[in-house]
Amino acid sequence: MKRQRPATEPMGGNILTRPFVFLSLLVLIAVGLLLFRFVYGLGAATNLNNGYPWGLWVVLDIHITAAIGCGAYVLAVIMYIANNREFHTLLRPALIGSTFAYTLANLAAFVDIGRWWNFYQIMLPWNINLNSVMFEIAICMFLYMIVLWMELVPPVLEKFGWERFHKPYNKVLFIIVALGIVLPTMHQSGLGALIVVAGEKISPLWQTPWIGFLFLMSAIVMGFAIVLFEGALTVLGLGRRLELHLYRRLAKLGRWVLASYLVVRFADLAYRDALGGIMQNPVQGVMFCIENMLFLLPLLIMLHPRWRGNARLLFFSAICLVLAGAVLRFNALIIGYTPSAGYVYFPSVIEILVSVGLLAVEVVGFTYIVKRFPILPPRKKTIAPGSAPPASGLASHV
Amino acid sequence: MSIKRRDFLKAAVTGSAVAALPGPAEARPNLEVPPNAVGMLYDATLCIGCKACMVGCKEANEMPVESSDVSPIWDTPMDTSGKTKNIIKVYTDGTAEVKDRETDGFSFVKRHCMHCVDPGCISVCPVTAMRKDPDTGVVTYHEEACIGCRYCVWACPYNIPKWDFEDAFGKINKCEFCNHLLAEGKLPACVDRCPTGASLFGTREEMLEEAHRRLALEPGDTYDYPRNTLDDPNRHEAVVPHYVNKVYGETQGGGTQVMVLAGVPFGKLDLPEIAERSFASVSETIQHTVYKGLIAPLALLGGLMFISRRNIEKGGTE
Ligand code: SF4
Ligand code: SF4
Ligand code: SF4
Numbered sequence: 001m002k003r004q005r006p007a008t009e010p011m012g013g014n015i016l017t018r019p020f021v022f023l024s025l026l027v028l029i030a031v032g033l034l035l036f037r038f039v040y041g042l043g044a045a046t047n048l049n050n051g052y053p054w055g056l057w058v059v060l061d062i063h064i065t066a067a068i069g070c071g072a073y074v075l076a077v078i079m080y081i082a083n084n085r086e087f088h089t090l091l092r093p094a095l096i097g098s099t100f101a102y103t104l105a106n107l108a109a110f111v112d113i114g115r116w117w118n119f120y121q122i123m124l125p126w127n128i129n130l131n132s133v134m135f136e137i138a139i140c141m142f143l144y145m146i147v148l149w150m151e152l153v154p155p156v157l158e159k160f161g162w163e164r165f166h167k168p169y170n171k172v173l174f175i176i177v178a179l180g181i182v183l184p185t186m187h188q189s190g191l192g193a194l195i196v197v198a199g200e201k202i203s204p205l206w207q208t209p210w211i212g213f214l215f216l217m218s219a220i221v222m223g224f225a226i227v228l229f230e231g232a233l234t235v236l237g238l239g240r241r242l243e244l245h246l247y248r249r250l251a252k253l254g255r256w257v258l259a260s261y262l263v264v265r266f267a268d269l270a271y272r273d274a275l276g277g278i279m280q281n282p283v284q285g286v287m288f289c290i291e292n293m294l295f296l297l298p299l300l301i302m303l304h305p306r307w308r309g310n311a312r313l314l315f316f317s318a319i320c321l322v323l324a325g326a327v328l329r330f331n332a333l334i335i336g337y338t339p340s341a342g343y344v345y346f347p348s349v350i351e352i353l354v355s356v357g358l359l360a361v362e363v364v365g366f367t368y369i370v371k372r373f374p375i376l377p378p379r380k381k382t383i384a385p386g387s388a389p390p391a392s393g394l395a396s397h398v
Numbered sequence: 399m400s401i402k403r404r405d406f407l408k409a410a411v412t413g414s415a416v417a418a419l420p421g422p423a424e425a426r427p428n429l430e431v432p433p434n435a436v437g438m439l440y441d442a443t444l445c446i447g448c449k450a451c452m453v454g455c456k457e458a459n460e461m462p463v464e465s466s467d468v469s470p471i472w473d474t475p476m477d478t479s480g481k482t483k484n485i486i487k488v489y490t491d492g493t494a495e496v497k498d499r500e501t502d503g504f505s506f507v508k509r510h511c512m513h514c515v516d517p518g519c520i521s522v523c524p525v526t527a528m529r530k531d532p533d534t535g536v537v538t539y540h541e542e543a544c545i546g547c548r549y550c551v552w553a554c555p556y557n558i559p560k561w562d563f564e565d566a567f568g569k570i571n572k573c574e575f576c577n578h579l580l581a582e583g584k585l586p587a588c589v590d591r592c593p594t595g596a597s598l599f600g601t602r603e604e605m606l607e608e609a610h611r612r613l614a615l616e617p618g619d620t621y622d623y624p625r626n627t628l629d630d631p632n633r634h635e636a637v638v639p640h641y642v643n644k645v646y647g648e649t650q651g652g653g654t655q656v657m658v659l660a661g662v663p664f665g666k667l668d669l670p671e672i673a674e675r676s677f678a679s680v681s682e683t684i685q686h687t688v689y690k691g692l693i694a695p696l697a698l699l700g701g702l703m704f705i706s707r708r709n710i711e712k713g714g715t716e
Contacts, residue, residue: 039566040566041563041564041565041566041567041568042561042563042566042568043562043563043564043565043566043568044566048563049563050477050479050480050551050557050560050561050563051557053548053551053552053561054548054552079709080705080706080709080710081702081705081706081709083709083712112547113545113546113547114545114546114547114548114561114568114569115541115544115545115546115567115568115569116545116546117567118542118543118544118545118546119545121525121527121542121543121544121545122524122525122545124525124543126526127525127526127527127543128526129520129523129524129525129526130685130689131520131521131678131681131682131685131686132521132522132523132524132549133522133681133685134522134523134524134547134549135524135525136685136689138524170710173706173710174703174706174707174710175703177702177703177706177710178699178700178702178703178706179699181698181702182695182698182699182702185698186689186695189688193681193684193685194549196677196680196681196684197518197521197522197553197677197678197680197681198518198552198553198555198677199518199555199651199672199673199677199680200555200670200672200673201553201555209680209684212684212688337552339557340477340557340668341668342476342477
C-alpha cells in the first residue's frame with residue numbers, strides 16, 4: 001500500500017502571545033464559574049426556570065457546538081467515500097476543530113445535567129430507553145468524540161516518532177472512518193428530532209417530522225462553512241497563505257447541500273401550510289426571517305461564479321452559514337418554544353461567560369496544537385512570496 | 399385517520415432519507431389504557447378554591463411550604479414547582495362576577511400530573527426514570543436513575559414535571575397519584591381532603607362514565623354529587639351547571655387518567671387542545687423508522703466500511 005501522506009509539520013513559534021493569554025484568562029474565568037455551578041447548583045448559576053428548563057448551554061454549547069464540529073464529518077465523506085483527495089490538507093486542521101467541538105459539547109452536557117453525579121446511569125443496560133431521542137444523542141455524541149480522538153492518532157504518532165504504528169493503524173482506519181460518518185449522521189438528525197415530542201409547544205415554523213433531516217442537512221452545511229471559516233482564521237490569525245482554489249471548490253460542493261436544505265425546508269413549510277406562523281408571533285416571525293436570510297444570502301453568493309471567487313465574500317458566506325445554523329437551533333429550541341404562561345428567560349452572566357470560555361478553549365487549544373503538532377502543511381510551501389506576516393499577535397513567531 | 403397516515407408517510411420518508419434505506423416500520427399507535435387504570439375526575443364547577451387539596455398533598459408527600467408573598471403567611475406557590483405537586487389556579491375575566499362563566503366570570507382549576515395514557519415524559523427520559531405502572535397506569539418518578547437532563551420538563555404537554563432549581567443537588571418533582579397511599583388502599587390525599595367532591599377517585603372507566611352522566615344532565619336540575627368515590631354514601635345535592643360539553647382527558651394526546659369537567663373553555667384553564675395522536679407516538683414512529691433493530695445504521699456502517707476501505711487502499715490514508 002503506498003502512502004501519500006502530505007507532509008505536515010508543527011508551525012512552531014511562541015505559544016504565549018497576547019491573544020492567547022487573554023483567551024486563556026477567559027477560560028480560567030469559565031473554570032471558576034463552573035466550580036460555582038457545581039457547588040451552588042443550576043438555579044444559582046443560571047437563569048433557567050421551569051418554563052425554560054433548557055437555555056444557552058443546551059443550545060449553544062451542545063447543539064451548536066456539535067454542529068460546528070461537523071467539519072471533519074463532511075471532509076471524511078468527501079475524501080473517503082467520494083474519494084476526492086484534493087482537500088487533504090484541510091483534513092487535519094478540521095479534525096482538531098471537530099475534536100475540540102465534540103469534547104466540549106460532551107463536557108457541556110455534563111455541566112448542564114442537574115444530577116451530574118448520576119451520569120453513569122445512562123450506561124446501565126436496565127435503564128436504557130430506546131424510545132428516547134436524548135438517549136440516542138447522548139450515546140452517539142460520546143462515541144463520536146472517542147472516534148475523533150482516534151482519528152487524531154497519526155499526528156501524535158508523527159510528533160513522537162512512533163512511525164512504526166502507522167501501518168496497523170491504517171489497517172483499521174476504514175472502521176474509524178465509517179463510524180465517524182454513521183455516528184454524526186445519527187445524532188445530528190437526533191438533535192433535531194428531539195423537539196418532535198414537544199408537539200404543539202413548538203411553533204409550526206419549526207415543528208415538523210422533517211426537523212431531524214433539516215438539522216442534519218444544516219449541520220452538513222455548517223461543516224462546510226466551518227472548514228472555510230477555520231481556513232480564513234488560520235490565514236488571519238496565524239499568517240498562513242489562503243488556499244483560495246480549495247475553498248472555492250468546497251463552496252461549489254457545499255452549495256448543493258445548502259440548496260437542497262432550502263428546498264426541503266420550504267417545501268415542508270408549504271406542504272404543512274405553516275408559513276402563516278410568521279404573522280402569529282412577531283418575535284418568532286422576525287427570527288424565522290433572519291434564519292432563512294442567513295441561509296439564502298450565501299446561496300446566492302455561491303451560485304454566482306464571480307462572487308464565489310472573491311475571498312471576502314466567501315468568508316462572509318461561511319460566517320452567515322455558521323450563524324444560520326446557530327439561529328435555526330436557537331429558534332427550534334427556544335424562540336419557537338411556548339412555555340406555560342408567566343415564564344421568561346434570558347441567559348445569566350455566568351451562563352454567557354461559561355459559553356464564551358468554552359469557545360475560547362477551542363481557539364486556545366487549536367492554536368497550541370497547530371504550533372506543536374504536525375497539523376498544517378509546511379510553512380515554506382504555503383507562505384506567499386514576499387507576504388509580510390499580519391500584525392496580529394497570534395502570528396508572531398520566532 | 400388521514401392525518402395519521404400523512405404524518406406516518408412523512409416520518410417514513412424522513413427516516414429512510416436519513417438512513418438511506420427504505421423499509422418503513424409500522425407507525426407506532428397510541429398506547430392503550432392499562433387494565434386496572436385508576437382515574438381521577440376533577441369537576442371545576444364543584445371546586446370552591448379552598449385549597450384543602452394543596453395542604454393535603456403537601457402533608458402526604460412531605461413537601462415544604464413555599465411563599466411568593468412579601469409577608470409569608472400561607473403556602474402560596476405560583477405554579478407547580480420543585481416543592482409543589484398540586485396547585486389550584488383561577489381564571490378570571492372582566493368583573494369576574496359569576497362562577498364558571500367565560501365572560502365576566504371565573505373558574506378554578508386544579509393542576510397536577512394528568513397521568514397520561516401515553517406519557518411524553520416516559521418517552522423522552524433517557525434513563526427510564528419516569529415509569530408507568532403496567533397495571534394501574536400511575537406515572538412515577540425514580541430519582542435514583544434520573545440524570546437531571548430536564549427533557550421531561552421541556553416536553554410534557556401539560557408542563558407538569560418540575561426541576562427543583564433551588565436545590566444544588568436537586569431532582570424532579572411531580573404528582574405520583576399518591577402511589578404510596580394507593581398501595582395501602584387509601585385515597586389520594588387531594589381527593590380525601592376535597593369537601594365538595596370536586597376531586598373524585600375511582601377507575602378510569604368509572605370516572606369517564608360519571609363525567610358523561612354529568613354532561614347528559616339538564617343545567618338547572620339537581621344532581622346527587624358523590625364525594626371521594628362513587629360509592630361513598632356521603633353525597634350532596636347541587637344544581638347542575640352549564641358544562642362545556644367535553645370530558646377533557648378522554649382523548650387528548652391519547653387520553654389521560656386524570657380528567658376534567660368545567661364551565662369555561664379548557665383552553666382558558668391552562669388545558670391546551672391537544673390532538674388525539676400522542677406526541678410520544680409521533681416521535682417514536684420517526685425514531686423507530688430510522689433505527690428499527692438498528693438495521694439501517696448497521697447497513698450504512700457496513701456500506702461505508704466497504705467503500706472507505708477500498709478508497710483507502712486505492713488512494714492512501716490522507
Ligand atoms: S402530564 Fe406530563 S408528567 Fe404527567 S404523565 Fe403526562 S407527560 Fe408525564
Ligand atoms: S430530568 Fe430525569 S426524569 Fe426527566 S427526562 Fe431527564 S433523566 Fe428523565
Ligand atoms: S394525587 Fe397525591 S400527589 Fe397528586 S395532586 Fe393529589 S395529593 Fe398531590
